[in-house]
Amino acid sequence: MTHPPLLVVMGVSGSGKSTVGAALAQRLGVPYADADDLHPQANIEKMAAGEALDDGDRYPWLETIGAWLADRDGSGGVISCSALKVAYRDQLRRHAPRVRFVHLSGSREVIARRQASRPGHFMPASLLDSQFATLEQLGPTEDGLVIDVEQSVDDIVQEYVDLTGPPVRPHPGDPV
Numbered sequence: 683m684t685h686p687p688l689l690v691v692m693g694v695s696g697s698g699k700s701t702v703g704a705a706l707a708q709r710l711g712v713p714y715a716d717a718d719d720l721h722p723q724a725n726i727e728k729m730a731a732g733e734a735l736d737d738g739d740r741y742p743w744l745e746t747i748g749a750w751l752a753d754r755d756g757s758g759g760v761i762s763c764s765a766l767k768v769a770y771r772d773q774l775r776r777h778a779p780r781v782r783f784v785h786l787s788g789s790r791e792v793i794a795r796r797q798a799s800r801p802g803h804f805m806p807a808s809l810l811d812s813q814f815a816t817l818e819q820l821g822p823t824e825d826g827l828v829i830d831v832e833q834s835v836d837d838i839v840q841e842y843v844d845l846t847g848p849p850v851r852p853h854p855g856d857p858v
């Protein structure tokens with residue numbers, strides 16, 4: 683039996699994970715969560731102070747995200763999470779082996795402009811280079827796809843649907 687999509691919308695800070703993730707979850711008719719809401723306060727404070735997170739900071743956070751994915755293995759869901767390294771994505775796959783990654787990929791210039799368009803967000807622009815330096819592209823054995831961010835949110839969502847086919851709905855009979 684095919685299950686509704688279980689997705690992680692990934693990418694560097696400012697790539698559009700929260701915006702696209704929410705729109706994609708709505709289109710697919712599945713629950714949505716933003717992993718930024720699952721960070722321990724210490725992680726938020728560290729980034730706000732201009733210091734990049736390390737593997738030790740991310741490990742417990744990724745465990746929380748993995749549990750969220752495992753809980754929704756049957757119903758499907760979309761969570762926005764940077765998931766920058768293969769090792770982080772392996773950690774999530776250990777919780778939910780069928781999870782698919784949707785990498786929002788774009789130039790530093792475009793993403794920096796978008797990151798700067800959010801006054802008051804805790805993530806400083808100064809950390810964008812560390813995000814790109816930490817990012818590891820999806821590997822050939824990883825279930826995932828790459829979508830260019832230099833298009834509208836609606837077009838990104840449509841490209842996902844076009845690439846993956848009509849989504850299995852949590853409630854058969856729902857309109858696509």
Ligand SMILES: Nc1ncnc2c1ncn2[C@@H]1O[C@H](COP(=O)(O)OP(=O)(O)OP(=O)(O)O)[C@@H](O)[C@H]1O
Nearest residue numbers: 694695696697698699700701796799805833834835
């Ligand atoms: N496809 C798009 N076209 C134009 N603007 C976009 C697009 N996607 C996102 N944005 C805008 O870019 C900014 C960053 O988007 P968003 O906050 O969703 O990124 P993010 O990856 O979740 O960032 P962070 O990881 O730092 O929370 C927002 O102001 C958002 O409205």
Ligand SMILES: O=C(O)[C@H](O)[C@@H](O)[C@H](O)[C@H](O)CO
Nearest residue numbers: 694695696718735764765805
């Ligand atoms: O892995 C990381 O370094 C963090 O998750 C960051 O990506 C932030 O969560 C986010 O980008 C800022 O809101």
